[in-house]
Amino acid sequence: MKPTFSTRPSFLGVANESPTADYVVAGIPFDIGTTHRAGSRFGPMAIRAISRMLVDGANPQNWHNPQKLDLADVGDFDIALGDTEKSMALIEQQAAKIGHLITLGGDHSIALPLLRAASKRHGGPLGLVHFDAHVDTWPDSFGQPYGHGSCFYHAINEGIVDPARMIQIGIRSPLGRDVYDWTVGKGVRIISAEEAHEMGPAHVAEAILERTGKGKSYLTFDIDCIDPSQAPGTGTPEIGGLTTLEVRAILMRLAPVDFVGMDIVEVAPPYDVAEITALAGATVAWLYLSLQAQKRGIGP
Template identity: 65%
Template structure:
């Protein structure tokens, strides 16, 4: 296929970016990876996810039974301040503020903080959070970097952007200091390890997610390293023992009825990918999120 790469060919078969002035549902890329602590390269994630998404538009979604690209506007990439993390986060927040419902392709996980800042302002208060990851991302800093990709939800909780009692993390399995884990649990966060997903099954975990976030607005943040590196090698901080792609897909399909107000897909680093399997997994999981939304949102 030819043309400018847009997500799910939104804007037409040739993938011409459609810049609606006020889209009901927008997708944007954030080519940002200067807050990583291990392997860089997630700045190339948005383009890789968009290209892989072209595999997913030869028919309607098999569960939602509709064209997921209908009404979706790919707004291109957000601007960042090269080499400046705080300035980049401020820029991201300003650009995200203008969208009613935003699906974001990252980029490292630090972008979740300004996206949540914009969303909390738009919602008039904190939101629930469904967080897929290998890591808790609630460290007070990331190896001395105050706003690193491992600290986004520490700041989100401290700033009152998310209601920690309505926050659930799925797939957690990395080493973590006891004081960080205790602080996270002490805020009211629910943690579901990857091993618990394997042992309890996706239906039980999906129900646990729904009961935790309730009916109020919630945000989905999906770090691709929630998947086992066998299924997603193209990421900066891989951890073995993670979710299989079918588990992640089934979990998302089990979240019908959750009042989602936005999403990010982060930490896709295509330089470490093989045969685009990480990018394809990311694109497919974004489509599963789109399938959860009411038509014409």
């Protein structure tokens, strides 16, 4: 076994590059949808590099090892440089060819074409588990219809997610009351960061399970859900976020959810410190994959 620092710089060091693997990791180095600090185009590279910290064995919370899955890393998707709508079309086309996709972003605008592809593949609107500091249901982002703050406004209006099966965890940013009222009026459950702290991980997880039910769902995780003291490397940090311990405790209770894909977005290495934000992002994806290994009965 190689030492972690000399492990192949793919996600978890995997050598498989087949897009037909059971679980496929892809990067999307796209960040022109950001409204403050750009830099998440470097997120996929940083997440892959630090993911080598996670190759030493199984997840001790469930004793299942993501590396035992049929897992591939196909590299980064093609994008159209400087063109949001063409990039979204390209992202959707590439995602449509993959069964179960784990995406390393990139800013949160990439979630929209990923959800378009996933909903078409699975024949209808999906449940959505959304970790974030922001609701991302603004009608536009400073005049840009497809910025990173508008992805779920469009996803709801396009009918690719079911707002009655959608839950947002960690919300705490400044927010217009009209945007909040529109979001909850559509049926979305919002758990603020303060509520999540007060409820505790077990009760947050129960709320997620109740909301998603038995239908197919998608996980989207904006790293700014985590407090900037533990994840400073992001474009739109907000104080008072979840801790990495809380995130881990919530995620590891979500094995019953029928997830069909996930993304980890908004990791911006230029603002990171000692790779801690990238490590948080890599670990979220690793925890998700350990849940998939658990569901398949793949041990350590």
